[in-house]
Amino acid sequence: MGRIVRLDQNMVNMIAAGEVIERPASAVKELMENSIDAGATAVVVTVEDGGRKLISITDNGEGMDRDDLAAAFESHATSKIRDTSDLSGITTLGFRGEALASIASIAHVRAVSRTPQSDQANCIEIDCGDRQSVGPCSGDVGTTIQVRDLFYKTPARRKFLRTANTEMGHITEQFTRIALPKDQLGLTLIHNGRELYRLSGSLALRQRIAQLFPMLEADDLVEASTDEKGIRIRALLGHPSTSRTNNRFQYAFLNGRFIRDKFISHAIKEAYRGLLEPNRFPVVFLFIQMPYDEYDVNVHPTKTEVRFYNSNLVHSQILATMREKLLGTDLHMPARLPS
Ligand code: ADP
Numbered sequence: 001m002g003r004i005v006r007l008d009q010n011m012v013n014m015i016a017a018g019e020v021i022e023r024p025a026s027a028v029k030e031l032m033e034n035s036i037d038a039g040a041t042a043v044v045v046t047v048e049d050g051g052r053k054l055i056s057i058t059d060n061g062e063g064m065d066r067d068d069l070a071a072a073f074e075s076h077a078t079s080k081i082r083d084t085s086d087l088s089g090i091t092t093l094g095f096r097g098e099a100l101a102s103i104a105s106i107a108h109v110r111a112v113s114r115t116p117q118s119d120q121a122n123c124i125e126i127d128c129g130d131r132q133s134v135g136p137c138s139g140d141v142g143t144t145i146q147v148r149d150l151f152y153k154t155p156a157r158r159k160f161l162r163t164a165n166t167e168m169g170h171i172t173e174q175f176t177r178i179a180l181p182k183d184q185l186g187l188t189l190i191h192n193g194r195e196l197y198r199l200s201g202s203l204a205l206r207q208r209i210a211q212l213f214p215m216l217e218a219d220d221l222v223e224a225s226t227d228e229k230g231i232r233i234r235a236l237l238g239h240p241s242t243s244r245t246n247n248r249f250q251y252a253f254l255n256g257r258f259i260r261d262k263f264i265s266h267a268i269k270e271a272y273r274g275l276l277e278p279n280r281f282p283v284v285f286l287f288i289q290m291p292y293d294e295y296d297v298n299v300h301p302t303k304t305e306v307r308f309y310n311s312n313l314v315h316s317q318i319l320a321t322m323r324e325k326l327l328g329t330d331l332h333m334p335a336r337l338p339s
Pocket residue numbers: 030034035038059061062063064072073077078079080094095096097098099100101142143
């Protein structure tokens with residue numbers, strides 16, 4: 001008799017959760033992304049105890065009907081892609097169909113959802129993979145997902161949770177990464193009953209930056225934009241004198257998705273060459289729009305890494321956009337630029 005057995009589905013989901021849901025902030029990211037993919041114009045994020053006790057996300061998006069609400073928590077279940085050809089041009093933030101199944105395998109989840117066509121909401125409860133109930137309940141159009149006691153049956157993971165303050169720092173960072181490129185979206189973040197951010201969907205990007213980063217002088221950021229060779233770039237650039245000792249204030253977004261990319265980091269560094277002391281990092285907000293089929297996001301489960309098919313072009317466009325602006329702006333810096 002062989003020793004190999006196929007793991008049951010709940011085990012599979014729990015293992016997958018290890019990749020996607022590292023800490024409460026990862027659940028916040030996945031749920032907020034789902035709200036955006038559902039076309040929400042307003043999202044409220046409520047957390048308690050740094051997300052360890054409760055994460056609750058309410059949106060006014062398209063909602064789910066009863067069947068979809070049940071299917072949403074199956075693993076590899078998604079409404080966003082259908083076949084392999086869809087993988088080469090993903091326009092949504094999600095597509096793997098794993099987040100809800102993963103979260104529901106390691107927490108107590110309650111979801112309420114209602115479509116605009118229905119006068120009744122439906123509700124489902126799942127406790128660490130155990131479906132407890134699904135049925136009609138009251139609720140507005142849109143979706144609310146509540147996640148309680150993340151990792152309460154996975155002590156190995158729970159051990160790695162940090163203090164509420166630290167976890168809240170990670171949540172705020174995820175919230176910021178989602179909020180920056182979505183300046184049309186109303187977003188609220190509440191922790192332990194206290195409102196940390198209330199971002200209106202009708203203010204300019206610069207004001208959103210000012211709200212998220214009160215410590216930066218958002219008005220002083222220099223703005224550059226180009227639209228060439230199929231790549232649209234909008235960059236808000238910090239004065240060299242506001243540079244930092246780390247890259248915490250460098251944000252890059254590709255078609256509304258926060259990404260980390262070594263070509264982009266390099267282009268930023270090059271653009272400021274000669275303007276900064278060694279080991280200093282400029283404040284940079286970079287928004288890139290380009291065709292969805294010119295890069296691959298299916299690189300890592302958290303999707304913060306992408307592969308550009310023409311990374312040289314992306315690099316040179318970013319560098320040129322930023323460099324030209326920086327050199328053409330009176331930065332009140334001593335003239336010591338390299339030729
Ligand atoms: P993915 O986002 O990769 O499709 P998820 O597990 O995050 O996978 O979600 C599964 C499905 O549940 C989504 O494809 C979507 O159809 C539905 N869904 C999840 N969250 C929402 C929401 N807030 N509003 C409407 N539909 C949702």
